[in-house]
């Protein structure tokens with residue numbers, strides 16, 4: 001095994017740990033909606049939610065970085081250049097995450113000076129981490145990009161997938177610089193903030209997961225490189241063709257010109273098409289190989305990724321991307337419903353699939369199966385879909401009573417929040433969230449043991465034969 | 466696509482600069498602000514009215530700009546956006562603050578409750594001690610704002626309510642609070 005691959009395993013362990021922190025913080029965030037006196041003035045909703053969404057971003061990034069460190073030496077047949085630097089930075093990365101978490105839990109927020117921005121909390125959604133930590137993330141990502149490009153350079157070899165990956169990592173990293181500025185004008189602030197959020201999840205991350213799924217399909221089902229690369233090029237063209245101007249669906253109401261209603265509505269309405277393409281691709285591949293695979297957990301999580309991406313991002317996003325509907329759905333639990341479905345489907349499932357794929361190879365298991373993975377697969381997905389359903393009901397209630405009828409005042413907000421349908425949605429989120437959390441625990445157990453016993457049995461069999 | 470986006474970005478940043486076509490300059494806080502239907506565009510837009518000093522005074526443009534800088538710094542440092550939305554972006558635990566300055570709750574609930582004489586003063590009082598003036602079960606925590614910080618936030622919210630947001634939120638204040 002390459003050193004780069006050992007590093008990948010460490011990244012996966014960190015990612016799964018943070019996935020747990022994220023789930024716990026998500027459950028806590030959900031509890032404030034059903035018991036508003038919870039930890040009042042001690043540890044309020046905003047801090048639980050900051051923990052929830054920041055660990056979300058970090059665990060997915062760690063999963064992606066780990067996956068690339070795993071596939072890269074296989075792709076190029078050599079050790080990654082500058083791997084020692086990446087190994088050192090991994091520990092700095094983990095330490096920084098821990099320090100930021102401690103500051104968020106115990107210090108929480110500062111006063112309106114620059115010290116707060118540098119050392120406590122920047123208060124911009126998803127990128128609340130103080131600037132010193134953001135500098136650290138830039139260092140990790142730059143090292144990562146250097147590792148990938150320098151290795152390809154040194155190997156004097158390039159594959160189609162690698163080209164796409166490298167060209168994608170550049171804008172992905174540059175966009176992160178958006179995590180630093182403090183812009184007085186809210187319209188300008190949000191204008192740039194959406195470049196980061198939208199161009200990540202609906203552009204650069206989508207391309208990145210496309211590369212990772214291409215490698216996974218080749219390994220899982222032996223699909224030929226020619227086929228996955230052809231699909232990848234088509235998908236990337238379509239994602240960029242629709243997603244770049246699709247950005248406009250966030251510029252309807254922030255003070256930006258009215259032409260964004262047309263441009264954003266039109267292009268973002270086309271965004272589901274490439275995602276549908278990915279489903280077709282995955283199903284087609286599975287079909288041509290008669291669903292035969294030696295790694296059922298990874299295979300099912302890949303399918304979950306394809307469908308989850310299309311339904312969660314494509315269908316749920318499409319529902320509220322036209323300005324006529326977004327005027328009422330904007331900024332409600334409807335948005336939260338889509339956010340959960342899309343992040344989980346497109347990225348959560350993808351990272352889990354890759355971890356299963358990798359574990360089969362490290363444990364050298366021929367028969368890679370267990371009962372536990374089926375339970376965790378069912379519980380996680382059922383929990384998530386149940387949550388998303390409850391949130392959709394709550395969000396539609398808000399769209400009607402708070403936005404359309406009520407006119408979005410404090411009173412309208414209260415009326416919608418006290419509505420029976422809204423309340424049921426909030427309880428549903430807690431209950432299904434608990435199922436999701438149990439699914440997480442089963443997942444951790446399974447990841448620790450799957451393939452181990454099979455590998456032992458196999459070795460004894462070989463020995464006796 | 467990127468070329469088109471570049472052109473649109475230049476134009477949008479110009480339209481949304483303070484003093485641009487859809488975003489007023491910061492000294493708009495010295496004036497009355499309303500929200501009324503514009504029949505030619507088919508939705509509500511902010512209406513800038515007669516002079517209306519804030520906290521009993523009129524701010525020069527540089528003073529107003531400084532005040533906004535502070536207001537935004539307070540909003541970021543306390544992570545207001547992880548409970549509230551601004552122009553509908555943020556989190557959904559608290560009400561949307563886009564038109565908070567125009568919320569009938571200030572005159573109908575919080576002015577009587579705080580005993581403040583003006584809307585601006587009632588907002589400052591609420592922001593400094595939200596735990597003392599709850600209107601329902603879900604409450605805002607005390608985020609330790611100084612008076613200067615709270616005033617800057619109120620000025621910021623007043624400016625925000627004067628931004629032309631293409632009609633979001635629709636029919637603001639259609640249901641009037643009973644009084």
Ligand code: HEM
Pocket residue numbers: 125197201202206249250268269271272309313314316317318319320321322326329330331332335338339340342343346553554555
């Ligand atoms: C993997 C892809 C995607 C992910 C992870 C994702 C995630 C999210 C998240 C987290 C938000 C909430 C952002 C916030 O305010 O904090 C959001 C908003 C939104 N998304 Fe997506 N999304 C994806 C794809 C799409 C697609 C393909 C569409 C359209 C067809 C779409 C349409 C929207 C719209 C219209 C909003 C704004 C909601 C509002 O007005 O409040 N998304 N998305």
Ligand code: HEM
Pocket residue numbers: 022023024026027028029030031049052053056335336337339340343344348429430432433434436437555556557558
């Ligand atoms: C136990 C399971 C979970 C629970 C109970 C939960 C709960 C919550 C809550 C209460 C919020 C705050 C929404 C608001 O501002 O009102 C939130 C936000 C968010 N969560 Fe979760 N969550 C869970 C799992 C997940 C997972 C698995 C993902 C993604 C893979 C995720 C991604 C997000 C995102 C992107 C947001 C911001 C969305 C937005 O504001 O539109 N969560 N979650």
Ligand SMILES: [Fe+2]
Pocket residue numbers: 198202246247249250
């Ligand atoms: Fe988007």
